[in-house]
Amino acid sequence: MKKLLLVLFVFVFSFPVLGQQGIAGTSVNQGNIYTTDSKVIEGQYIVFSKDSIEYYLENSQDRYVLPLDQVNEVLEYDGNYSNTGIWIGAFAGAAIGTAVALGTEETSTSGYVTTTTIQLWPILVFTAVGTLAGWLIGSQVDGWNTVYSKSTSFLKNFNIKQNNHSGLDVSYRVYF
Numbered sequence: 001m002k003k004l005l006l007v008l009f010v011f012v013f014s015f016p017v018l019g020q021q022g023i024a025g026t027s028v029n030q031g032n033i034y035t036t037d038s039k040v041i042e043g044q045y046i047v048f049s050k051d052s053i054e055y056y057l058e059n060s061q062d063r064y065v066l067p068l069d070q071v072n073e074v075l076e077y078d079g080n081y082s083n084t085g086i087w088i089g090a091f092a093g094a095a096i097g098t099a100v101a102l103g104t105e106e107t108s109t110s111g112y113v114t115t116t117t118i119q120l121w122p123i124l125v126f127t128a129v130g131t132l133a134g135w136l137i138g139s140q141v142d143g144w145n146t147v148y149s150k151s152t153s154f155l156k157n158f159n160i161k162q163n164n165h166s167g168l169d170v171s172y173r174v175y176f
Helices: 002-018 082-103 121-138
Strands: 027-035 040-048 052-057 063-067 071-080 106-110 113-117 142-149 158-162 168-172
Touching: 027 142, 082 121
Parallel strands: none
Antiparallel strands: 027 040, 027 071, 040 052, 052 063, 071 142, 106 113, 158 168
């Protein structure tokens, strides 16, 4: 049992290190560089070499070089979650609209025939409102991918970042 635990321990803690062996030559169009002295550099056209990172600042023509031993993490900007918010909002709005429509159903009886009708407008209105709300919320949450991390722990896949409204976004990335 101890040998199995040791093998699992070595595998878990060496997996992130082995995954970063071929980082030289990797490029990132837009991203954040987290340095060892707790500074965040918003770089563009970031290129990894064997032992350093080259990047431009947003409004600068100068190419900066930072040694890789002074970098804790590099995150690549991956857009925002507006499309995901649209889909989640549309489905939630449609579900709420359907519940409201079923709550306002009308039943009429003519002889032996019973007819039940529901209103369509609650479904359409709640779907539209949910879609708009999902888009607004999703467009405020930025997506980031970890390109490089100095950390060799399994917990490096946790990303806790501040969003545009001084809240926290917590995510965990699993690679298959």
